[in-house]
Amino acid sequence: MSRKSRVSMAVIRRLPKYHRYLNELLNRDIKRISSKELSEIIGFTASQIRQDLNNFGGFGQQGYGYNVEELYNEIGKILGLDRGYNTIIIGAGNLGQALANYSNFEKFGFRCKAMFDVNPKLIGLKIRDIEIKDMDTLEEFLSETQIDIGIICTNKESAQLIADRLTSCGVTAIWNFAPVDLKVPDDVIVENVHLIESLLTLTYLYKEREEEES
Amino acid sequence: MSRKSRVSMAVIRRLPKYHRYLNELLNRDIKRISSKELSEIIGFTASQIRQDLNNFGGFGQQGYGYNVEELYNEIGKILGLDRGYNTIIIGAGNLGQALANYSNFEKFGFRCKAMFDVNPKLIGLKIRDIEIKDMDTLEEFLSETQIDIGIICTNKESAQLIADRLTSCGVTAIWNFAPVDLKVPDDVIVENVHLIESLLTLTYLYKEREEEES
């Protein structure tokens, strides 16, 4: 998130949603779709859809619309899904195990190569075929295996230290579930999933609604 | 997210971050902070901080800054944390269990009253003191217990049906982890955590960085 992009983050964060809806259309055997039709199901304006897509090229055809399969594939490529990604999960607690079990990620090309934890009771166990390794062996493992994305599922106290260890071993992308903002070198990408922030947004809206009613 | 607010969503989504940083300052026994100082640690501009806060009132004092404890409490109230919330988790798979185990939510006033699943192997089990109940008993349970927030951790196929069942029993806020956009009545609040969209944002930035380098 630290890097500036020619394409705005607002657009980038809409891309996965296009990808998901196009996949759905594809599954329903729909061959073509206009920005207006897509607008009705995805909830963005037709104008915005055309603007968004034209950041990356003219995928449509005047008078016809967009070919669903082609557009789906193109957006997949734009999102970097034309390759696989090796990941590791650091922190094999409930959340880490949940992510390891979430086989859906594999359909997108994510391969979890190992998990790491400090808890002796967890070390050696396997989640599906993914081994939970001793946290102390992290550096050794990273020197042997090319890892693209480190997934941090530790508590907030450990997260920064883990991020330091990952980045110093050449991991350049971090998916962070710990409720902290990590400090990382400029060329490292961090994407946060801050669950509590999401939940507090919900309670804000909950409270606001009640105030409207009264 | 469907409701329009006097305060923009951009501001609302920053509030939990203020809350978190102020809590940290409080723990470090810092009594006062200026928008400029806060700017340096939180990464928003001082101007934006003052603008954000003034959506809700003048919490500061000219020449002094903000009282950390007071501001923390005020933002807590704004976020609706001056009360508790009863929740249930629907879908007791890995993610549902991870959330049930995440005791941190309790510090914010969230109480998980039950979990629901269709899997007979799970029904009757307890996660901490939270019982996993038969999905068939959802309506019965909701008629007996006031639930503020329904947390959907099912697969995408079941999510909409669950949302329908929740809303028709009077649950008016949904925290949705299934990768679908739920259709709900106008007065129901939905906050989504779409993990795959977060991850695809990361891969987009990953790919983009590689293109910059070449």
Added chain:
DNA sequence: TAGATTGTTAATCGATTAACAATC
């Protein structure tokens, strides 16, 4: 060809930043 729909430019809207008078 006529109709439809894109790609793109221009207009509008909203959010962020800058500036500064008010005031503690």
Added chain:
DNA sequence: TAGATTGTTAATCGATTAACAATC
């Protein structure tokens, strides 16, 4: 009082929406 920093207005910037010529 003098210095600091807010609250708030004005200016800028960026994102969304509208309009329409290009063209399939």
